[in-house]
């Protein structure tokens with residue numbers, strides 16, 4: 176897995192060969208160890224060049240091997256042998272040098288990179304730290320602040336930035352191996368000591384304590400509850416304060432704690448799950464590798480509200496020409512201003528020109544005649560959407576794909592008013608659409624494989640994580656969210672306060688508690704949906720609204736709040752109080768306490784002390800329980816799909832893997848037992864009744880999450 180060749184007489188060329196990214200599997204480590212030793216012992220060889228085949232230097236440790244017992248040579252002594260050797264070794268970096276790949280390069284005496292290469296230490300994103308000497312060598316090379324930033328964020332950098340930071344010695348537009356050979360020849364005979372990073376001291380830094388305290392505070396704020404960023408700061412601190420050998424001991428110790436943690440397992444699961452969801456398949460056998468997506472060059476977007484604007488920006492940034500349509504001039508002007516502003520600010524930040532030439536704005540659907548694909552983003556109202564799609568059917572070319580950005584309406588009903596149901600799919604973006612990474616691609620029963628493939632591939636082009644989901648109310652994300660939201664308001668009825676619930680969920684790892692999220696997105700949105708779904712209406716007693724509707728427990732608290740004009744941040748008051756309309760800083764509101772007490776008194780609900788454990792279990796297990804039901808109904812291909820929806824669309828803490836992975840990690844028997852308990856206590860809450868799939872999995876001895884699909888009774892995938 177590492178090839179050896181002698182070139183230009185005195186140079187040994189070692190090539191890593193482990194496609195697709197030359198990960199440092201045990202076979203590759205063995206190959207490098209053997210070939211380096213051969214080169215160092217060959218008296219004819221005066222210098223060594225290390226490169227990777229197929230234009231990729233190295234993607235780091237083989238992540239698949241983390242779950243297995245360690246075998247083969249370890250990375251640390253292998254890199255040490257390169258650095259300590261008496262012949263100059265030059266890394267020829269093409270494509271990527273990530274994680275252990277960059278650490279390997281840092282052990283070489285010189286580094287030459289191709290202009291398009293990317294480098295970084297992304298271990299933190301896998302719940303780890305760069306434990307092949309990365310936390311000790313990088314600070315000695317770049318200084319502490321830069322190393323701290325790169326190691327705690329895992330950010331990839333370009334070759335140009337790497338050159339500026341001193342991480343590489345040369346950047347070339349040409350053949351990187353040739354350039355590395357040239358450098359190798361030029362450095363033969365030069366002293367190697369100054370090039371051995373482990374022997375250097377970290378550059379002096381004033382106010383060391385202050386720098387590390389600030390870094391620690393920042394990682395704790397940024398990644399609530401995540402262990403790896405904290406360990407990264409500690410490891411870099413060791414580089415600043417300890418000799419190299421002791422720093423390496425500290426690095427190893429910290430890595431040991433991380434490696435055995437549930438967080439690392441969750442983050443590594445997320446890495447593979449994110450890739451697995453791209454490999455969609457439909458019951459008719461069509462799948463990602465046998466269905467050809469269309470080449471989309473032009474698109475139309477209808478509706479320039481918050482969602483539509485974000486969608487336009489995402490498309491344009493992917494290089495697609497967009498016709499943006501609004502029906503009213505005022506809305507169109509507002510939309511144009513917003514879209515232009517977002518694109519200009521983004522371009523300024525990146526030092527490029529805003530691609531405004533790719534957008535045109537129009538007041539009529541007629542302008543969409545020639546586009547390849549249309550995304551509708553009008554109000555969430557079935558009749559309105561049907562009118563739009565019937566019009567599109569008449570206006571657009573016969574071949575134009577028609578997509579709806581509905582967040583939960585029946586895609587098939589929408590398709591049924593068109594002349595082309597196979598070319599209709601849902602593309603459910605998440606607000607703000609140019610920021611959020613999730614795209615649910617909703618496969619209607621009549622959506623063609625080509626349409627699904629096109630929407631999935633378009634999502635990827637826009638930098639989204641596209642997940643194929645079935646066509647049921649709320650699809651995957653919003654369908655599951657309903658149980659989570661219902662539990663949170665039931666907890667208020669029973670004695671909790673919004674801030675108590677939010678605090679418990681934020682401690683769990685959510686970026687924002689559910690009530691803060693509600694205030695942020697506007698409480699009136701859900702109010703409108705409940706009205707249109709018949710949960711609120713003329714039959715409901717306004718002074719004593721019923722707590723049972725459509726045959727299940729219902730909590731009228733959010734409706735009562737909306738009736739008082741408390742719509743969240745936009746009105747300055749919601750579950751919390753804000754300084755003014757549009758204010759962002761949430762403060763607990765004593766009025767809400769009184770409102771909740773009056774409500775409980777009025778309905779005779781005894782108020783009790785609710786523990787943090789109950790808050791988290793009822794909200795999170797209810798969410799996972801609905802996830803099991805989603806799987807059973809065939810609306811998601813597997814638990815990975817659900818987890819990626821939650822990680823990328825709903826602020827689920829990535830270091831907990833997703834609701835389904837979390838359930839597996841807590842232990843399915845425990846989840847079942849707690850759901851049974853809460854359902855016994857609340858028999859009027861159907862979503863607390865454990866799903867049949869959960870019971871079956873527990874009955875089968877709780878198999879690993881990768882095997883759950885085998886236990887899904889239905890063969891009726893709705894994808």
Ligand SMILES: CC/C=C\CC(=O)SCCNC(=O)CCNC(=O)[C@H](O)C(C)(C)COP(=O)(O)OP(=O)(O)OC[C@H]1O[C@@H](n2cnc3c(N)ncnc32)[C@H](O)[C@@H]1OP(=O)(O)O
Nearest residue numbers: 195196198234235236237238239273274275297306307450
């Ligand atoms: C002592 C410990 C020392 C060091 C620790 C480490 O080195 S941890 C690993 C650090 N490296 C990384 O985190 C890199 C992870 N990979 C990526 O970020 C991307 O894969 C990459 C390299 C930028 C390429 O992206 P691209 O979009 O081009 O391809 P894709 O992500 O779909 O990957 C292609 C297939 O390669 C598999 N793969 C990638 N990296 C690794 C890896 N390090 N180990 C194992 N497998 C890896 C990936 O799963 C894909 O597989 P497939 O079966 O095709 O889905």
